[in-house]
Amino acid sequence: xxxxxxxxxxxxxxxxxxxxxxxxxxxxxxxxxxxxxxxxxxxxxxxxxxxxxxxxxxxxxxxxxxxxxxxxxxxxxxxxxxxxxxxxxxxxxxxxxxxxxxxxxxxxxxxxxxxxxxxxxxxxxxxxxxxxxxxxxxxxxxxxxxxxxxxxxxxxxxxxxxxxxxxxxxxxxxxxxxxxxxxxxxxxxxxxxxxxxxxxxxxxxxxxxxxxxxxxxxxxxxxxxxxxxxxxxxxxxxxxx
Numbered sequence: 001x002x003x004x005x006x007x008x009x010x011x012x013x014x015x016x017x018x019x020x021x022x023x024x025x026x027x028x029x030x031x032x033x034x035x036x037x038x039x040x041x042x043x044x045x046x047x048x049x050x051x052x053x054x055x056x057x058x059x060x061x062x063x064x065x066x067x068x069x070x071x072x073x074x075x076x077x078x079x080x081x082x083x084x085x086x087x088x089x090x091x092x093x094x095x096x097x098x099x100x101x102x103x104x105x106x107x108x109x110x111x112x113x114x115x116x117x118x119x120x121x122x123x124x125x126x127x128x129x130x131x132x133x134x135x136x137x138x139x140x141x142x143x144x145x146x147x148x149x150x151x152x153x154x155x156x157x158x159x160x161x162x163x164x165x166x167x168x169x170x171x172x173x174x175x176x177x178x179x180x181x182x183x184x185x186x187x188x189x190x191x192x193x194x195x196x197x198x199x200x201x202x203x204x205x206x207x208x209x210x211x212x213x214x215x216x217x218x219x220x221x222x223x224x225x226x227x228x229x230x231x232x233x234x235x236x237x238x239x240x241x
Contacts, residue, residue, distance in 0.1 A: 046072075051218030051226045055086050056112040056122055058143070059102035060151040061131060066143055067098045068125045068135040068154075070114065072219035073180070082187040084111055084163060087171075089180045096181075098131045103183050107165040108149040111185070112157035116215040116227055121156070147189045158196055158214055162189040 046052075055074035059067045073087035086109075088100040096104075103109050114122050124139035136143050136154070143152035146162050153160035163185030171180040196210045211231055218226040 046219075047221035050220045052220075054114045054217055054219055055084070056114045056125065056154065056157065057086060057099055058110045058112065058136070058151045058154065059099050060106055060108070061098070061102050062105060063132075065132055066134045066136050066152060067102055067131070068139070068141065069097070069099050070122060070126050071099070074111075077184065082161075082190075083166070084161065084185050084187060085182055086111065086185065087180050087182045090178065094177065100181055100183070101131075102151075103165055104168070106150065108151055109163050109165070109183075109185060110146060110149060110151045110153045111161045111163060111187075112154040113159040113214065114217045115156075115158055116217060118156040119217050119225070122217075147191075149188070153191060158193040159209065160191040161187045162191075164188050 052072040053074055055071045057069055057071055061067060071086050071088060073089070075085060077083050077085045088097050088103075091097060099109075118141070121139045121141055125135040125141070127135075127138070129135060129138065136152070142155035144155045146153050146160075149162045149164065153162065165183055166186050167184040169182040169184075170178045171182065173179050192209060196213045197207045198210050199207065211228060214228075216228055218228075220226050
């Protein structure tokens with residue numbers, strides 16, 4: 001990673017209230033370089049693209065063992081059909097994580113949204129445990145039978161989404177090594193606590209989720225997480241009216 005500027009070229013020196021900026025390339029380009037702050041050197045995208053939702057993802061191994069792990073390289077990427085993307089990085093030795101192995105083998109997984117009331121238990125699922133260990137059992141989470149897919153959903157979670165794998169995409173680094181696989185899953189069944197459902201407020205009669213009641217947890221980088229703060233609405237502008 002190479003630093004190319006320690007000040008905003010558009011006027012940081014002229015305006016003392018303007019913040020200084022650390023600009024850097026992610027690949028060597030032959031430019032002058034000095035050490036960047038450690039926050040930027042260590043996985044800069046993970047610390048700067050925040051907050052990120054967390055997909056507490058359950059899969060089923062061929063022998064029936066339940067695997068459960070959290071992934072914050074995650075988001076919804078489409079609504080017709082409803083589609084999620086979960087990015088699963090490789091282990092340090094380059095091998096596939098158990099979650100990815102099971103996703104590819106079965107073509108199914110469940111994403112549970114992590115909420116504040118069970119975050120401590122969910123945190124126990126991120127340990128590097130052997131494939132034969134059931135992380136839900138270790139964490140004290142309650143598996144319940146899904147409707148369409150084989151992997152179980154989590155009783156403690158207010159939102160569970162049963163998914164079928166539709167596409168995968170490998171991310172390759174400059175050395176030609178696959179470092180991450182993005183798994184695109186179509187949501188084939190939603191499960192939401194009924195007391196959290198409400199109308200979307202646009203007069204369309206469509207249900208949405210009470211986000212304050214959902215109390216979702218987000219990833220901010222490293223061991224730092226966030227809770228939902230204030231919520232507000234901004235009407236869309238009516239162009240040409």
